[in-house]
Amino acid sequence: MAITTANPRIRRRPGRAARTPYLLIAPAVVAMLGFLVYPMASVIYYSLQNYNVTKPWDNGFAGLDNFRRLLFEDPLFWQSLGFSVKWVGVEVFLQLIFGLALALIVNESFIGRGLSRALVFSPWAVSGVLTTGIWVLLYNPTTGVSRYLADLGIMQYGAAPLANSGTVFWAAVLAELWRGVPFFAILLLADLQSISKELYEAASVDGASRRRRFFHITLPHLKDAIILSTLLRCVWEFNNVDLLYTLTGGGPAHATTTLPLYVAAKAVQSHDFGYGSALTTAAFLILTFFSIAYLRMSKFGAKA
Amino acid sequence: MTLQTAERPRLSTPARIPRTGRGEKNKVSRWQIWVPLGLYLVFTLVPFYWMLVFAFRPRGSSSLLPWPITFDNFAVVWNDLGFAIFFQNSLMVGVASLFMTTVIALAGGYALARYDFRGKKLFMMGMLCTQFIPGAMMLIPLFEIFRTFGLVNSLWSLVIAETVFQLPLSLILISGFIRNVPVELEQAAWVDGCGRLRGFFAVVLPLLRPALVAVGSFAFIHSWNNFLFALMFVSDQEKFTVPVGLSYTLGEFSVDFGALAAGGVVAAVPVVLVFAFIQRYLVQGMSAGAVKG
Numbered sequence: 001m002a003i004t005t006a007n008p009r010i011r012r013r014p015g016r017a018a019r020t021p022y023l024l025i026a027p028a029v030v031a032m033l034g035f036l037v038y039p040m041a042s043v044i045y046y047s048l049q050n051y052n053v054t055k056p057w058d059n060g061f062a063g064l065d066n067f068r069r070l071l072f073e074d075p076l077f078w079q080s081l082g083f084s085v086k087w088v089g090v091e092v093f094l095q096l097i098f099g100l101a102l103a104l105i106v107n108e109s110f111i112g113r114g115l116s117r118a119l120v121f122s123p124w125a126v127s128g129v130l131t132t133g134i135w136v137l138l139y140n141p142t143t144g145v146s147r148y149l150a151d152l153g154i155m156q157y158g159a160a161p162l163a164n165s166g167t168v169f170w171a172a173v174l175a176e177l178w179r180g181v182p183f184f185a186i187l188l189l190a191d192l193q194s195i196s197k198e199l200y201e202a203a204s205v206d207g208a209s210r211r212r213r214f215f216h217i218t219l220p221h222l223k224d225a226i227i228l229s230t231l232l233r234c235v236w237e238f239n240n241v242d243l244l245y246t247l248t249g250g251g252p253a254h255a256t257t258t259l260p261l262y263v264a265a266k267a268v269q270s271h272d273f274g275y276g277s278a279l280t281t282a283a284f285l286i287l288t289f290f291s292i293a294y295l296r297m298s299k300f301g302a303k304a
Numbered sequence: 305m306t307l308q309t310a311e312r313p314r315l316s317t318p319a320r321i322p323r324t325g326r327g328e329k330n331k332v333s334r335w336q337i338w339v340p341l342g343l344y345l346v347f348t349l350v351p352f353y354w355m356l357v358f359a360f361r362p363r364g365s366s367s368l369l370p371w372p373i374t375f376d377n378f379a380v381v382w383n384d385l386g387f388a389i390f391f392q393n394s395l396m397v398g399v400a401s402l403f404m405t406t407v408i409a410l411a412g413g414y415a416l417a418r419y420d421f422r423g424k425k426l427f428m429m430g431m432l433c434t435q436f437i438p439g440a441m442m443l444i445p446l447f448e449i450f451r452t453f454g455l456v457n458s459l460w461s462l463v464i465a466e467t468v469f470q471l472p473l474s475l476i477l478i479s480g481f482i483r484n485v486p487v488e489l490e491q492a493a494w495v496d497g498c499g500r501l502r503g504f505f506a507v508v509l510p511l512l513r514p515a516l517v518a519v520g521s522f523a524f525i526h527s528w529n530n531f532l533f534a535l536m537f538v539s540d541q542e543k544f545t546v547p548v549g550l551s552y553t554l555g556e557f558s559v560d561f562g563a564l565a566a567g568g569v570v571a572a573v574p575v576v577l578v579f580a581f582i583q584r585y586l587v588q589g590m591s592a593g594a595v596k597g
Contacts, residue, residue, distance in 0.1 A: 020415070021421040021424075024414055027411060028471055031468050034449075037430075039448075039449060040437055042448070098344075102344060105341050110337050116341060119345060120341075122579060122583075123351075124579070125525050127530075127531065127571065128529070128547075129571070130568050130571045132551075134355050137358055137564065140561070143561050145354075178351060190587045235435065239439055242532060245532070260440040260441055264440060268536070280438070288436055
């Protein structure tokens with residue numbers, strides 16, 4: 001009897017046993033249905049409505065009116081979408097390159113490796129607002145790095161990267177890079193450690209150079225991890241607003257407004273929930289479409 | 305000299321490695337490691353150092369050393385700007401979401417790892433899909449829901465939102481870890497007369513410590529850092545969290561840099577401590593749970 005119960009797939013009391021897994025996932029299902037699925041559905045519903053808290057007399061079914069307005073009458077939608085693409089593309093590309101380089105370096109064995117890892121990974125735990133706080137100090141013309149470099153005669157006084165529309169983009173990119181690179185470095189290091197040492201030894205016995213080993217062993221092995229981490233990061237960078245919201249506020253003159261920032265502004269400042277929901281739905285569709293296309297085109301999971 | 309000892313394992317079979325004109329191919333020179341690593345360390349650490357200098361040096365000083373050291377900025381931030389309360393609020397939200405996430409993920413993760421049931425695939429797919437739901441864009445509907453339940457302006461709204469957004473990834477991570485615990489261990493406990501529940505607590509749970517540390521710390525760090533939900537769902541200053549408080553020290557025109565830096569240190573200390581504690585497990589946790597799970 002003990003043996004029958006011991007096998008998890010064969011149970012004595014099928015009625016009770018069949019219920020157990022459902023009871024176990026019930027809290028997770030309830031939480032996600034209530035606070036993720038239902039809200040998402042309601043966003044789609046509101047996107048088809050006129051729903052403005054300040055203009056209750058206009059509320060009601062609007063059909064695709066919000067979407068028509070978004071596509072044809074709202075230059076800010078296109079501008080913020082364009083900026084989102086640029087922001088996500090630049091940010092994820094640079095984070096991947098630096099993260100991969102960093103992972104390769106701290107995967108070597110050298111004295112002080114443990115401490116180096118801890119230090120270079122540490123910005124991973126820092127919040128967007130704190131990142132802003134730190135980089136505001138660094139960029140400010142009176143408290144920042146430029147002022148101390150100017151004291152040494154290396155630079156001109158008064159450089160203010162955040163106030164200048166020519167430099168604000170790269171200033172924000174650098175700050176986000178600071179806390180974003182560790183994400184890739186940690187994930188890719190985890191995957192690097194699963195490559196068998198024998199592969200490298202065999203390759204070097206055959207006379208393969210470091211570069212060849214990197215392109216023929218390391219990179220193919222990391223392929224799926226790179227695809228998955230870049231995708232997750234794209235979605236995350238697209239959605240995350242903390243840094244830009246606090247660092248530039250989307251300015252100057254909407255120059256650094258991403259789509260989610262624009263949504264937040266629309267919903268919160270102008271209380272236009274119907275239109276805000278349409279923007280949200282559009283963003284969700286874009287993300288989903290992008291993710292599917294990305295996984296298809298990169299042949300995720302296929303043998304390299 | 306010390307470096308050679310570290311590299312000895314790689315060179316243990318030097319005779320068999322063919323040499324070319326460019327020397328040994330297996331060896332990475334110290335310079336190739338330390339030059340890029342050193343540059344990157346500067347990039348990582350200077351911002352932290354800048355914050356510490358501004359937090360600890362006297363007001364009006366322009367020295368780049370935090371000397372003479374002073375805690376005036378911390379007194380201002382902690383007492384006058386209300387960070388004492390913000391800190392307490394953030395801590396409460398962080399610990400509550402940590403517990404809720406871990407417990408719910410543990411139950412669900414066990415079901416995924418140890419049972420086959422109808423709808424399992426659907427559940428897994430659903431959880432992966434939630435990763436694409438834009439958190440920032442759920443503000444409107446979540447706000448409506450919390451208003452219905454009377455939770456606007458309550459810290460519980462933050463706990464719930466945090467838990468829900470942390471749940472899918474935590475659940476997948478934990479189920480990956482549980483799958484790595486051999487079923488035979490549990491079966492042995494059942495043979496000895498334990499029920500499933502007791503067997504779980506006696507055998508599986510102790511082995512899950514690294515997983516729980518990883519998932520719990522993720523939940524805590526994320527919730528400690530979350531800004532947007534706290535900004536939108538809570539308007540009462542008594543209930544601000546640290547990031548919201550910090551964002552108010554970033555006033556556009558008259559920034560008090562000392563207070564900003566000190567507030568930053570207050571915001572950083574808990575996550576840095578948690579990070580220092582978990583960073584050794586971080587890489588293991590990722591490979592054990594995320595990749596295989």
